Amino acid sequence: xxxxxxxxxxxxxxxxxxxxxFLILPKYSYERLFASRFLTGFLVASCFLPLGxxxxxxxxxNLGMFAAMGMPAPEFLKIDGSxxxxxxxxxxxxxxxxxxxxxxxxxxxxxxxxxxxxxxxxPFSRTEYVTGKMSVLMILLSLITWVxxxxxxxxxxxxxxxxxxxxxxxxxxAIFLGSMAxxxxxxxxxxxxxxxxxxxxxxxxxxxxxxxxxxxxxAMINSVLVTDLGAMVDLSRIMYTIxxxxxxxxxxxxxxxxxxxxxxxxxCTVCLLLLERKIRPKEIVK
Amino acid sequence: MSSVxxxxxxxxxxxxxxxxxxxxxxxxxxxxxxxxxxxxxxxTLINTLLGFYAPAAGSAHVFGHEVRAEMRxxxxxxxxxxxxxxxxxxxxxxxxxxxxxxxxxxxxxTALERAHExxxxxxxxxxxxxxxGTYSLGMKQLAKLAQAIVHGPRLVILDxxxxxxxxxxxxxxxxxxxxxKAQGEMxxxxxxxxxxxxxxxxxxxxxxxxxxxVHHANLDEERRANRRFVEIETVGDEEGFxxxxxxxxxxxxxxGKGRWKMVLPPEFxxxxxxxxxxxxxxxxxRINYRKDTLEDIFLKxxxxxA
Numbered sequence: 001x002x003x004x005x006x007x008x009x010x011x012x013x014x015x016x017x018x019x020x021x022f023l024i025l026p027k028y029s030y031e032r033l034f035a036s037r038f039l040t041g042f043l044v045a046s047c048f049l050p051l052g053x054x055x056x057x058x059x060x061x062n063l064g065m066f067a068a069m070g071m072p073a074p075e076f077l078k079i080d081g082s083x084x085x086x087x088x089x090x091x092x093x094x095x096x097x098x099x100x101x102x103x104x105x106x107x108x109x110x111x112x113x114x115x116x117x118x119x120x121x122x123p124f125s126r127t128e129y130v131t132g133k134m135s136v137l138m139i140l141l142s143l144i145t146w147v148x149x150x151x152x153x154x155x156x157x158x159x160x161x162x163x164x165x166x167x168x169x170x171x172x173x174a175i176f177l178g179s180m181a182x183x184x185x186x187x188x189x190x191x192x193x194x195x196x197x198x199x200x201x202x203x204x205x206x207x208x209x210x211x212x213x214x215x216x217x218x219a220m221i222n223s224v225l226v227t228d229l230g231a232m233v234d235l236s237r238i239m240y241t242i243x244x245x246x247x248x249x250x251x252x253x254x255x256x257x258x259x260x261x262x263x264x265x266x267x268c269t270v271c272l273l274l275l276e277r278k279i280r281p282k283e284i285v286k
Numbered sequence: 287m288s289s290v291x292x293x294x295x296x297x298x299x300x301x302x303x304x305x306x307x308x309x310x311x312x313x314x315x316x317x318x319x320x321x322x323x324x325x326x327x328x329x330t331l332i333n334t335l336l337g338f339y340a341p342a343a344g345s346a347h348v349f350g351h352e353v354r355a356e357m358r359x360x361x362x363x364x365x366x367x368x369x370x371x372x373x374x375x376x377x378x379x380x381x382x383x384x385x386x387x388x389x390x391x392x393x394x395x396t397a398l399e400r401a402h403e404x405x406x407x408x409x410x411x412x413x414x415x416x417x418x419g420t421y422s423l424g425m426k427q428l429a430k431l432a433q434a435i436v437h438g439p440r441l442v443i444l445d446x447x448x449x450x451x452x453x454x455x456x457x458x459x460x461x462x463x464x465x466x467k468a469q470g471e472m473x474x475x476x477x478x479x480x481x482x483x484x485x486x487x488x489x490x491x492x493x494x495x496x497x498x499x500v501h502h503a504n505l506d507e508e509r510r511a512n513r514r515f516v517e518i519e520t521v522g523d524e525e526g527f528x529x530x531x532x533x534x535x536x537x538x539x540x541x542g543k544g545r546w547k548m549v550l551p552p553e554f555x556x557x558x559x560x561x562x563x564x565x566x567x568x569x570x571x572r573i574n575y576r577k578d579t580l581e582d583i584f585l586k587x588x589x590x591x592a
Contacts, residue, residue: 008407010471011400011438015391018358024388028381114372118433121336121366122390123358281338 021124025132026139033102033136042101043144046094050148053087057152061159079156079164081247084171087149088243092182095141100207102140103190104200106133111198111278120281130275134187141186146179174246181242181264185235192271195278211235228254232263239264288349289314290441290473291335295344298327298334305330307497308344315490315504317467320477321584322494328477329369331494332443336366349440362391365439365472367430369446375419379405382418383433390437397436404432408462424455431462435472442466443475448483456483463487485580493587501587508583516548516559516575517541522568530562544571 033039059065060077110116119129153172157165189210194203214235221230231237237253241260244251255263291313298306306327320328333339335346337357346353348360373382380401387397405414408428413421418429427447434442444463448456464487467474478484484491485505493501520527521544528538528546535551550559563570 008404008435008466008469008471009438010440011392011396013396014393015362016388016393018391021389021391024385028377028385031381032376109374109376113375114368114370115374116372117336117338117366117368118372118386118430119389120338121361121364121368122386122437123362124389125358281336282333 018123022128022132022135025129026136029106029133029136033105039101042094042098043140046091046098046144047148049087049090049094050152053083053148053152054155057156057159061156079160080168081171081174082249084149084153084175085243085247085249087152088145088175088178088247089240091145091148092179092239092243095145095182095186096211098140098144099137099186099190100204102137103186103207104194104203106136106194107191107279108194108198108200108203111195112200116279117281126276126279130191130279133191137187137190138183141183142179145183146176149175149179170246170248174243174248178243178246182239185239185264185267188268188271188275192274192278196274229259231255232259232266234263235267238267289347290318290349291475292347292350293344294347296331296334296341296346297343298330298339299342300330300339304342305497306334309497309499310344311492311499311502313490313492315473315488316470317463317474317476317488317490319484319488319491319505320475320494321481321484321491321580322479323588324479325496326494327497328479328494329445330497332366332445332475332477335360335443336364337361362437363440365434365437365442367427367434367442367444367447369449369477371426372430373418373426373433376417378415378417379410379421379429379432380414382429383436386433387436392437400436400438401432404436405429407435408432409458423450424452424458427451427455427459428462431459435466439472441473441475443477445477446479447476448478448480460486481580481584491580491583493584495588501583503583505580516550516573518546518548518559518570518574519572520544520546520563520568520570523566524568527562527566527568530566531559534558534562 056077057079060079063077066072066074110119116129120126150172153168153175190203190207193206193210194200197203197206214233215237218230218232218234218237221233222228231254237255238260241251241253241255241257242264244253245257245260253260289312291311293309293311296306296309297304309331320331322328330339334341335348335353337353337360340354349363351360351363353360377385380398383404384394384397384401387400388394392400402411402414405411408431410425410428410432413425418426421429427449431444431447434444447463448459451459460483463474463476466472467487474487476484476488489506490504491502492499524540524544524546528540531538531548534554536554537549539547541547550556559573560570562568
């Protein structure tokens with residue numbers, strides 16, 4: 001029907017699969033997000049390190065070119081777990097910055113404009129809503145963390161051969177698990193904090209400050225209770241411990257890996273509880 | 287006629303307060319008015335039908351589907367226009383309505399087509415690419431209506447659709463509701479505290495007070511019933527005229543100075559009135575078919591349950 005004909009007709013056609021309907025939210029979010037040149041530029045900038053790593057891997061696997069140039073091959077050039085840990089640390093920091101830029105725009109505007117009743121009056125649940133909003137971040141952060149990380153590993157494996165690959169099979173698992181833990185934490189923090197404060201400027205400040213607040217709180221707990229367990233609320237230390245343990249590296253964070261995982265799941269649980277309380281079609285005034 | 291909304295002992299509690307108390311009713315009309323003073327529980331009932339609040343007791347069915355057990359099914363059958371502002375300010379109307387269509391299960395291309403159609407239908411065709419945050423209050427109401435009908439629901443719930451509208455915008459909104467009713471494609475629940483809006487658009491009305499149903503009426507039937515209530519003003523032989531009408535089954539009461547109030551029997555043909563007046567050589571100065579307005583019905587219901 002031509003749109004200029006002012007009449008209404010009901011719909012009796014096919015419906016989409018309810019299981020994938022949460023992906024509608026990222027689609028519309030990306031339309032809005034990529035209207036910003038700054039964000040696009042930032043994402044392009046996030047590819048610089050992976051591209052540099054590609055060059056590095058090529059050099060490390062072609063040391064013969066130093067001899068061809070009459071130069072000795074530098075001994076520090078090697079690819080192992082610490083190389084990928086550095087990669088993950090750097091890209092993880094970029095993921096954090098990206099979260100502070102995008103995160104506050106996800107849920108806070110919906111809450112500020114009271115849009116939730118129109119979402120939830122449809123066959124669309126609160127879980128799907130939160131999953132949809134989180135997947136906006138999870139997809140983007142994946143593109144700058146574990147996806148390039150695994151591509152680099154694949155490239156290194158293809159260059160270095162089977163022996164190296166067999167000896168370093170823990171690396172892809174560590175890249176994926178470490179990245180996903182970080183992405184999950186950032187996404188949950190972003191949506192929970194923006195749902196909590198409803199105002200995107202404050203939400204951005206909170207996401208930026210939550211790591212500092214955690215570190216301060218950890219120091220306070222440690223000094224008051226004369227313990228090291230305060231580190232379990234310090235998000236930076238939690239994540240660094242998890243990453244290092246995945247890559248088999250020693251750390252001096254004061255946390256055992258299992259303590260870090262407990263802290264990690266504790267923070268995730270708090271975020272989920274916050275979301276459960278705040279993401280409702282109607283606020284119940286008791 | 288099949289049931290649109292069926293409540294069976296529905297009780298809703300928020301915290302320790304009972305907001306809806308043991309509601310039992312079967313609504314079958316094409317347009318159903320939900321009336322009541324502020325705090326009567328109208329919005330709570332709507333929110334319960336949408337599955338936002340869980341009943342403490344009893345059940346609610348929409349087109350035969352239990353709202354808690356078959357929440358997705360029920361929500362796919364309903365379009366909801368909330369009372370307050372409810373949109374994403376930095377989205378254009380067409381993007382917003384399209385997204386809502388897709389969330390209801392429409393394929394992307396269909397949702398886009400229907401978003402354009404619905405925005406034209408509600409009269410926002412020329413403004414559909416403007417951001418919702420720049421809309422006037424009346425335009426926001428229309429945009430909310432568009433998102434409520436984009437997926438072709440069988441039941442549209444309109445919560446105070448004329449709230450805050452100026453008279454022309456209010457007339458436009460009511461005309462739209464009447465058109466939707468006339469097209470016969472969907473059922474409409476109109477929740478309002480404005481009696482005139484409900485009277486103009488609805489054929490069935492439920493009046494709530496303090497969480498209970500105090501009146502349920504078919505407005506068309508009430509109107510028909512009350513057409514027999516007549517006020518006349520006469521000059522001439524009043525007593526003979528009254529006696530003749532009473533002989534035909536009318537109840538007459540003299541209000542003085544030639545004014546009479548009469549309740550005519552259902553089979554009474556109005557031409558009999560003129561014939562009797564002529565026979566009695568009576569001059570009919572004024573005749574008024576007085577109907578109970580919805581306001582009368584509402585006030586009576588409120589008084590009965592005071």
